[in-house]
Amino acid sequence: MTVSRKAAAVVVFSAAALSLSACAKSDRGSGTSGSGGAGGNSDATLTFAAAGAPSTFDPFYASDGETFRITRQLFEGLVSFKPGTADLAPGLATSWNSSKDGKTWTFKLRTGVKFSDGTPFNAAAVCKNFERMDNQNDAGQSAAEYWATNMIGFKKSKDDLFQGCTAKGDAEVELKLLRATSKFPALLGLSSFSMQSPTAMDKYKANNISAQGEGFAYSEYAKSRPTGTGPFTFSSYDVANKTVTLVRNDNYWGDKAKVKKLVFQIIPDATQRKQALLAGQIDGYDLPAPVDWDSLKKAGMNLEVRPAFNILYLGLNAKKNPALKDLKVRQALYYAINREQLVKSQLPDGASVATQFYPKTVDGYSDGVTKYNYDPNKAKDLLKQAGQSNLTIDFWYPSEVSRPYMPDPQAIFQAIKGDWEKVGVKVKPVTKPWAGGYITGTQGGAAPAYLMGWTGDYNTPDNFLGSFFGSTKGQMDTGAYPWGTTLASDLAKDDSIVDPTQRTAAYKKLNEQIMSQWLPGLPISSSPPAVVFGKGVSGVVASPLTAEDFSTAVKK
Template structure:
């Protein structure tokens, strides 16, 4: 393939317990935020979906995080172009001998965009704010549940224990157990630092359940962060989010003063707008367009495949799915190889497990369930599930790195399922218009399409995210006889300090998930791309799809 590619993916291999950092954050020198007469003051980027809100604690999707990571920063960050952790608001950190206490040495002279000082008290305020979520806030704060477990009203299940401001520049965070994920998870957007003043004044924790979703406080649409940009406006009617340079930013000013995210759900329309010059770039171009986009002079950066698309199953909603034979029948029924070949780019592959090969703990001996409709029919007959019905959902108004065209993928799999006698009821909803809530909070579908792009290189970030929380996972494993075992085994594996032992434990778990449990069907791993016009410079594609825009310029 002749396309331009992103920088190589550098994967973390050191266990969190041995990880310390003291290097200063590397930043390109700027010209004062677009001061050059040769560059524009505004960069316009085509987003595939609308953000749900701007308080990252309650965010769950990539389109929201694309915006919030320009506004907010965390104690740890990710080195551009890699999956490696680097210093951000903490300049260095180290664990105690037992790995249960972590000391963070903070960057000095830093302020939030409202002028509030960033210090150890601010760190502890943020950690306690997240830990002390109540009611609907606990349900909405899904990333906390995924990575930290429970909240202060159920401390036995929490990874987080406490935070102490040792002095203004030193915060000590205690955890309840050793894990390969801490402190790496502090690089996630959801755990960014926000202004204690603004959080308090905006009643930021006042989340309320409403119907199938939530209502959020005013603060969620008026965030105060510490990043290179701050929110100027969100025009829902014109589908634009406008960010402007944060004058209080501690680092080099953004090279472009104004950053506009123009929400364009349709990929064809995004390409047309790039060609017309009304946007300067967009994410997730259709794979069939990559070569043509480059031939037209654009820069196409292809990221590594650090993701998984899966078909989720809900045995609580549809009891027939409790039978392993039925779940296996669905796996045999899907012609995943044909879907990958016809709809995904070169470099995509059929998945045998719920994590990509680059992640430690991947079981190389596993093979994907082959396409075998006759075997599927036989298993359905043995299970007494011939002619069963399946409510099968897909999202609209979005493209994801692992799912460039959800409707086409859904149509292909619907055809496969109906061919073996399964009656499919098609359901769709907008990505941030009910779909994610229906999957995660409401368990509304028998089967659905969803996926995951890794936040960092750890098996726990994939398997733990999906299955560790017995009570709250999307696959409803709590109704399965093996659900508790899987949850406990994942937590035990994550606590293993020795890398080789931990990898072996995850390999065994992957084997059991594929052969004994099969809570869903892993579909594929797909390398997503990012395209910008030839006038754009300085945008580094991230294997985590976690790009920042403060280093980007657009020539006039």
């Protein structure tokens, strides 16, 4: 999710239902290493434009797409996803199975794999990773959003989902959980839970993180020594020239990368990214503006549209603006937004108005939720009933970023601002760079109202709802509301239901309750994002998770 979260092939999306007792086996076998694959000796450099700077090179502390795009090339997890889908697939584990109660998971590990510094990947390394993730200082617990929202707590917390890791020899590991959960083992495919070299983490003090202003001060490991098992290794981050350079890992256990170097060139301006691609200065960029799709295709560029597997929402923080505690005020703000017009004018073909906090393809989606169709007169009346006819709101939106659910943040902000002003709401704009204060500010509770979204990491209701409301410190802070802890508790209860049919019914009921009784935020839309490459680039499979693997890229 973010945060989240990762071209010539056609995307085929398959939403896999995960069973707690499922057992998966590798299609690739459990051989000790790959042969290197065709094309692994190319001297080509692939340059891909990033919309913003990475926040860190340690994925455990990351929550933003620009960071994950890079770390996915360096690191791998125990599980993965089949290219072009959200279907679970083997990663560094070749197979797995669970106990009947869903609390104990056993993973068979790939053998003969080494981290890029030569450290063996084995069961001991897996346990060292999980123990490191679970044992964080205060700053680390604040930074590690994906662990906090998925595992609920850290070491010694009564709510900590992770209860221990045991090495069963070198090639088998056992993970114990506090309770059954629908998200296991899929969440282990998240970039944040990638396996990292225990040697490098110890040597360069990976857990040495501290709070600094609105963000964090990271260790040497996170800044310049990230070490994984992936097809690329870290070379440099040239801040002055705004480039991150990765090089092919010639000792990679699987098929070697087909390009020698992978460079991420940071170009915050969307128009400049397009011009750079057309001029041949870069080889691709993500999230081209929908208005540019036709012209890019006419110019011979390889543009692929991913399936919509995301939600754009407007977050509301009643701790920063007490007027937002009133349900009537939140409802009024929702009725005031002309979402149909916003989707038509600001989002690409295939986008849709959201009625709840996840897409229709996710189990538990309900057609029976309360609808908030555009009704400015009703919005005005509700504000009057709440005594807030002169409401003023600080409304945040990000700069230097384009997200799958939010291709043009400023345009979307302006559309909503205009709608609110029509019903008498005074809007005070606040904008910050995505990786320069926006993420940390919104997640730190500084914004009364803000634009944010989520691209699914895998196909479960909890991946959306749990990330938003899994605790009173989820992506949307519900701690100011008396029902905040109830929502978090209901989510944990529904996530623990083992029977898929019963679990789906429970989530439908919860979705209806969220949208009618609580309305903690305002779902806006789902949007199909695109990725584009130059004429001479092929082989990258577009992912509905926006989790592309660049090691398969071929550049002529």
